[in-house]
Amino acid sequence: MKSSRRVHVIAATIFVIANIWFLLIGSHSLATVDGVYHRVRKGETVWQISRAYRVDMKAIRKANRLPSSMRIRAGQYLFIPKAEKVIRIESQDSQMRYILRYGTSKRWKYIVVHHSATEKGSKSVFDRNHRNERHFRHGLGYHFVICNGTCGKKDGQIEISQRWWKQLNGAHCKAGNGNKVGIGICVVGNFNNTRPSRRQIDSLVRLVTHLCYEYDIPVENVRGHGEMPGASTECPGKNFPMHKFKEALRERGCR
Ligand SMILES: [Zn+2]
Incomplete structure (x- = not known):
């Protein structure tokens, strides 16, 4: 040569x-x-x-x-x-560190928030329903479920779906290509009738803040299901405090 x-x-x-x-x-x-x-x-x-x-x-x-x-x-x-030196920033929140360890895909552009439209629920309850009634091959259509203290789960508990562990497409939102590019989060409750609990909102804000940082998702791409382009649904319910939720994300420095 x-x-x-x-x-x-x-x-x-x-x-x-x-x-x-x-x-x-x-x-x-x-x-x-x-x-x-x-x-x-x-x-x-x-x-x-x-x-x-x-x-x-x-x-x-x-x-x-x-x-x-x-x-x-x-x-x-x-x-x-104008930071010259970018240091590896690790959250002190061990559950969030655990969650982000599985998030290898760079395709996540949206975070789509749903309500379950049921009074009660948990990951395993919805998983069974999605498998048996809706015939989803991979079961539960969401990536995360935020519980409300029913079905043996704690109020505000964050459950992780196998779709997240395996980084699979969701089965929660066809509108706006949401299943491919959106992380699906289900907050248990019917927010046409009630409101999410304080603990549920705290957990949601905590989770979404970390996801926004990790995947560089702007707050405008954090959407209620009904806010996705082409969607015609009231999900996550007319009482869901969307404005306050997005304000809380911005307060935590999400862009
Ligand atoms: Zn929905």
Whole structure:
């Protein structure tokens, strides 16, 4: 091989490796064009965070409208402007870490929220119904179920469907290609008659915040089933507090 050709081959190889590296590392970071979001861990200070990213403390406080007297709290998201060094950000929430470990697919563009339209329910109850009545080969059509304290489950408990573990298409929303590109979450209850419990909403916000960060899904793509293009359904029910829910996501730094 001629030496100039060899140089080209080496350069091309380095280019490919650099791109793969960027894809692997970049996909786990919470990078945006002009900064990153950081979820504050227990005991962390603005000073520590500013050191970790090599960004001036004042710039962090300014970007987050944090007066110098205001303390930060665990779980809060801070925007780190022009962060040079992107550190691997791991949530302290062990259940969420467990959930995100299975999420290998990059196709998730939407999060679709449903109600069960039943008073009671759980993953196994809906799974049986979807298998036996609706003949879904993979059973439960959703990726997650958020329980309401019925069928032996706790109020606010998040159950994970095998569709999530296997990263399968959902069977919850044909509209807007929702089954292929949407993560389906079912909140147990009929919200045409009642409202979701505080614990259900807390769990939903917690789960969706993590999913939005991991898959870079904007809040506008977090939809109630009926908000998907072409859908004609009241799901997740006329009493579902959609506006408040989306506000809570934005408060947590979802874009
Ligand atoms: Zn629905």
